[in-house]
Amino acid sequence: MSKRYAGIAWTETGYRVEVLDDAGRQVVGPSGWSGGQVAELIGWLRELGDGQEAPAVVLDSTNGLLDGPMTAAGLEVYRADPWLLPPRPGFGSVTAVQLAEQARTAPGALARVTAEGGTLTGRAEEFFAGVERGEPARAALTAAGGCFDHGRRDDPRVALTFDDGPDPVFTRQVVEILERYGARATFFCVGHHVAALPDEVRRIAAAGHELGNHSWSHPYLPDLTPAELREQLDRTAEELDRVGGAAPTWFRPPYGALTPEVLAALDGYPTTLTMWDVDARDWSRPGPEQIAATVLEGAGPGSVVLMHEGAGDRAQTVQALPSIVEGLLERGLELVTVGELAATPDAA
Ligand SMILES: [Zn+2]
Structure with missing residues (x-):
């Protein structure tokens, strides 16, 4: 054949x-x-x-x-x-x-x-070099309040974030687990899924969580023209506003690919860039125990934790979530949205 x-x-x-x-x-x-x-x-x-x-x-x-x-x-x-x-x-x-x-x-x-290499398999070197070139501009933006990586280190709160959804299976499971513990989180949605699964977006919003912008099709941003990049953000923001009832305040760049060119194209865009200080690496599916251990070892007061609930098999993330939430709560950390964590006075 x-x-x-x-x-x-x-x-x-x-x-x-x-x-x-x-x-x-x-x-x-x-x-x-x-x-x-x-x-x-x-x-x-x-x-x-x-x-x-x-x-x-x-x-x-x-x-x-x-x-x-x-x-x-x-x-x-x-x-x-x-x-x-x-x-x-x-x-x-x-x-x-x-x-x-x-x-x-x-x-x-x-x-x-490959599953191990992810979407950008074969372009890792180019990716890391681009992010490194963007580092000075990103640091300046962070200092000016235009990019948020984590909250204050004396703030006993953590923001869990879930990217790439909504998802027909995993979104409701994540929302249910968070609900059980009275935890709030931020969901960085892609417009392509928001348009296809509006009920899942409403489920997130109705449970008191925050919706963020994660682009429309999860592109490798450096491959887009500035106009294409803004179109990706604008359309997703419109869709989230239409379905979720509010335009997003936060934008998380797919893969965190903030090169100087991407940062220049985003200059003046009215959402705050949101990165993270703890990467659960759940996309590589290392097993639920490993995902929970990575988060619990890395997270502390003020942390923003990157996880995923859409665009893949997220069963391990869902299985790890109760241990993660319980572990953080046991340490006296409150689970809040990115907006709540960033709203602390003098966040730095
Ligand atoms: Zn993503």
Whole structure:
């Protein structure tokens, strides 16, 4: 059987999928999926294998929402970087056919995305160099109150944050656990999921948690033009306002990719950048015990903890959460939103 490639594009309304064989013939007709149907899309791709290997999935670097769940499900996932692809529309990736064609005609140019390497597999060096170049500007912004990493170290409160949702399965589980302990948290949502799963967003807001902006499609920000970057933020803010009842105050950059160019493009944007001082590294699925240990060893008064409840298999995060909450409460730390933690006078 010939090699087959499933190009997956993102659009304003969801995903478009085109599956080609290595001769460029359509294996099935093009299909469309909503941002809330990722599990169904994965099931469909596996069935296309008909007992054999499922088609290889091809994404671009403006889409960080599918590689996690797809690599976790055992699919072969590739990333086509912008220098390989034709120009994008103002909002959305190149087409599904263009992605599949790129893979079919020059498969060696693609990066194979692994679960361990994450979305940016193969670009880690470039990523770290860019963040390092951005460090002086970021430090200046932090000092000026435009970027928030943690609260005061004498403030016995911690902000848990959950990124990449909402999610059809894990959001409600996280909300239920937090509710059990009377804990509040901040959910940095992606617009693509907000539009597809408005009820989950309302569930978060109704439980008293805070909603933050995490871009629309979870792109690698350095690959976007300044206009594209602002479009990602504006559309997500509008959607959160429409569904959740308030425009977000906080923006967390996907991957924390704050290069000088990204910081310049965000200059004057009316939301505060939000980073973290404790990374649970739950996306690498090291086991619930390890996730809880990482958080409990790293967190203290004023901490902002980075975790994930969407765009992947977050069962380990959910399993770790009760131990994390209990461990922090036992130390006398109160669990609050980012907004509450940052509102402390003289936060530094
Ligand atoms: Zn994220």
